[in-house]
Amino acid sequence: xxxxxxxxxxxxxxxxxxxxxxxxxSNSASDYFIWYKQESGKGPQFIIDIRSNMDKRQGxxxxxxxxxxxxxxxxxxxxxQPGDSAVYFCAExxxxxxxxxxTFGQGTILTxxx
Amino acid sequence: NAGVMQNPRHLVRRRGQEARLRCSPxxxxxxxxxxxxxxxxxxxxxxxxxxxxxxxxxxxxxxRFSAEFPKEGPSILRIxxxxxxxxxxxxxxxxxxxxxxxxxxxxxxxxxxx
Numbered sequence: 001x002x003x004x005x006x007x008x009x010x011x012x013x014x015x016x017x018x019x020x021x022x023x024x025x026s027n028s029a030s031d032y033f034i035w036y037k038q039e040s041g042k043g044p045q046f047i048i049d050i051r052s053n054m055d056k057r058q059g060x061x062x063x064x065x066x067x068x069x070x071x072x073x074x075x076x077x078x079x080x081q082p083g084d085s086a087v088y089f090c091a092e093x094x095x096x097x098x099x100x101x102x103t104f105g106q107g108t109i110l111t112x113x114x
Numbered sequence: 115n116a117g118v119m120q121n122p123r124h125l126v127r128r129r130g131q132e133a134r135l136r137c138s139p140x141x142x143x144x145x146x147x148x149x150x151x152x153x154x155x156x157x158x159x160x161x162x163x164x165x166x167x168x169x170x171x172x173x174x175x176x177x178r179f180s181a182e183f184p185k186e187g188p189s190i191l192r193i194x195x196x197x198x199x200x201x202x203x204x205x206x207x208x209x210x211x212x213x214x215x216x217x218x219x220x221x222x223x224x225x226x227x228x
Contacts, residue, residue, distance in 0.1 A: 043205050044157065100209075101170055104157045
């Protein structure tokens with residue numbers, strides 16, 4: 001079936017480095033994508049989103065890139081800080097009859113070393 | 115503006131008992147979603163509700179699980195005759211119309227079945 005998955009389950013970086021978290025999706029009908037951050041014992045926290053009519057979107061210290069040709073999504077975090085340590089999930093929505101239903105990837109654990 | 119609220123935060127039940135999980139959406143949000151998360155996995159969609167209506171329940175198990183979002187009061191996810199495999203974190207999210215792609219999550223209810 002259609003699914004969203006991540007290339008790397010874990011990522012360790014030094015404080016101040018840039019981090020890149022990748023995600024592959026298989027549903028070509030997906031038209032909306034979100035990155036969430038989840039800290040231990042908490043619910044997912046919205047980071048940034050992007051619609052399929054865009055290929056890049058920037059927020060505060062974060063950038064999301066969308067490559068529809070190869071069905072790939074990435075999250076770039078600039079100047080990574082220890083507080084960025086968490087599990088990061090990509091999620092996609094296919095719209096249409098699936099409107100409102102988010103499909104999540106398994107997650108990437110980001111560890112930032114001081 | 116308070117975020118999405120869920121209670122209880124932790125719930126322990128014995129096999130065969132019933133579990134009731136409550137979710138109060140953010141103020142002004144009329145769309146509610148329930149997701150389940152097993153340890154070290156991503157969130158799995160269960161059900162999407164609007165006030166007094168179930169919009170999409172494609173992720174709900176056919177038996178023992180039900181959800182409602184009454185005109186007044188919180189949304190309820192009900193699990194009858196719980197089994198150990200129901201042990202998981204259950205997250206509720208809400209969104210405002212019409213941009214109901216952007217979902218804001220609550221802190222979750224962690225259900226443990228003994």
